Amino acid sequence: MSQPRPPNGPSAAGNPSAIPPKEPSSSHTTGLRYPSNGKTIYHRHLSRSKTAELSQASFAYLFSEMVTYAQRRVTGIQDLEKRLNIQGHPLGLKLLDLLLIREPPRSQSRPLNIITLLHFIKINLWQHLFGRQADRLEKSSDPDAPDEYMIIDNEPLVNAYVSVPKEMSQLNCAAFVAGIIEGVCDGAVFPARVTAHSVGSKEEGEMWPGKTVFLVKFQPEVLEREALIGGKG
Amino acid sequence: MSYYFAILSPLDTPLFEHEFGTSKSGGDGQPRFTEQARHLNQFILHSSLDIVEELQWTNGQLYLKVIDKFFQNYISAFVTASNVKFLLLHQPTTSVPTANANANAANGAVVPNTAQAAASSRVNSTSVGANPTSPQTEEAIKNFMNEVYENYVKAIMSPFYKAPNMEIRSPIFRQRVAAAGRKYL
Numbered sequence: 001m002s003q004p005r006p007p008n009g010p011s012a013a014g015n016p017s018a019i020p021p022k023e024p025s026s027s028h029t030t031g032l033r034y035p036s037n038g039k040t041i042y043h044r045h046l047s048r049s050k051t052a053e054l055s056q057a058s059f060a061y062l063f064s065e066m067v068t069y070a071q072r073r074v075t076g077i078q079d080l081e082k083r084l085n086i087q088g089h090p091l092g093l094k095l096l097d098l099l100l101i102r103e104p105p106r107s108q109s110r111p112l113n114i115i116t117l118l119h120f121i122k123i124n125l126w127q128h129l130f131g132r133q134a135d136r137l138e139k140s141s142d143p144d145a146p147d148e149y150m151i152i153d154n155e156p157l158v159n160a161y162v163s164v165p166k167e168m169s170q171l172n173c174a175a176f177v178a179g180i181i182e183g184v185c186d187g188a189v190f191p192a193r194v195t196a197h198s199v200g201s202k203e204e205g206e207m208w209p210g211k212t213v214f215l216v217k218f219q220p221e222v223l224e225r226e227a228l229i230g231g232k233g
Numbered sequence: 234m235s236y237y238f239a240i241l242s243p244l245d246t247p248l249f250e251h252e253f254g255t256s257k258s259g260g261d262g263q264p265r266f267t268e269q270a271r272h273l274n275q276f277i278l279h280s281s282l283d284i285v286e287e288l289q290w291t292n293g294q295l296y297l298k299v300i301d302k303f304f305q306n307y308i309s310a311f312v313t314a315s316n317v318k319f320l321l322l323h324q325p326t327t328s329v330p331t332a333n334a335n336a337n338a339a340n341g342a343v344v345p346n347t348a349q350a351a352a353s354s355r356v357n358s359t360s361v362g363a364n365p366t367s368p369q370t371e372e373a374i375k376n377f378m379n380e381v382y383e384n385y386v387k388a389i390m391s392p393f394y395k396a397p398n399m400e401i402r403s404p405i406f407r408q409r410v411a412a413a414g415r416k417y418l
Contacts, residue, residue, distance in 0.1 A: 042387050042405050093315055093396045097386045100314040105379075109293035110314050187315035187397070189243070229290050
């Protein structure tokens with residue numbers, strides 16, 4: 001948690017609200033832990049107006065930093081994608097609860113089967129993150145893989161300004177979004193592995209060169225339960 | 234009427250605990266559990282988890298109402314989208330007239346769990362808590378749970394909170410839960 005600081009180090013000097021160190025048991029109204037205006041995260045509203053959008057440029061800048069951060073000391077592309085995935089995972093866990101509570105009270109219900117969960121991701125999650133729905137939802141046609149589902153995005157927002165070098169052509173930075181999806185699935189007790197794959201052809205005239213498939217592979221116990229409750233709810 | 238409220242993570246570790254008493258019909262909001270009952274409460278609450286895990290897949294609602302009963306201890310459950318469980322143990326007082334209940338409470342007397350209690354609580358079914366399965370009580374607990382859920386979501390929105398297995402230590406969260414308890418129960 002809190003790392004020991006040098007007593008008169010530059011970090012303390014650079015802190016605008018630096019106060020002399022106090023005993024932990026000091027009154028509850030001072031210190032950085034308690035905001036001076038008394039407003040905490042609990043005083044804020046959970047619902048936001050629909051127009052609350054963020055700048056895409058600043059997101060792209062932050063995202064490039066995240067990729068750079070993840071790229072440090074990685075052993076390969078898979079490792080890099082895994083790190084991006086891990087960065088997204090906690091977001092998914094938290095968004096699941098946030099998006100559910102923003103639903104009107106009548107339609108607040110936990111997803112009980114795979115289809116409801118994937119619809120929640122395709123519609124609510126995408127709408128919240130990217131301002132539009134995901135483009136398609138597909139089930140694997142391979143009879144050997146009944147546990148695989150695909151969420152398809154023709155133009156992932158996170159990849160808007162990412163150009164992947166030739167020698168890393170397997171990389172898709174939407175692994176970060178895959179991590180968010182994985183977080184939602186794990187949180188809702190549908191443990192899954194989610195990976196991002198580029199499927200757009202690089203040829204001239206391709207309509208969606210950045211087309212990405214998020215492959216959702218559920219754990220066997222999810223399918224087992226699905227069969228047991230018979231897709232109810 | 235005393236309440237024991239706990240938030241349990243998907244791995245069944247307690248994240249938050251709070252004890253309080255009723256504030257309705259002249260209650261002072263103080264819990265009346267004996268030292269022994271307080272230890273027992275944790276057992277009773279956790280033992281109802283099996284039932285929650287069974288019910289949560291047949292009912293997509295967040296609020297599952299009263300799901301378990303152990304003598305005079307009733308357990309109401311609420312399951313969030315991320316499979317965090319809110320459990321409320323409530324122990325209705327026995328007496329028919331409220332004045333009597335307050336007298337009992339003032340003495341700090343533990344209310345005996347008798348069959349008579351169940352009969353008498355049916356008489357006084359309009360007051361929240363006297364009859365744990367009445368629609369009024371269910372509605373009151375639902376409101377309480379929803380308010381706690383809202384604050385729980387705010388708590389996990391903190392970037393320093395690692396969902397969903399970190400204890401909630403915020404004193405403001407505790408204040409908010411206590412306020413919801415005063416308001417509805």
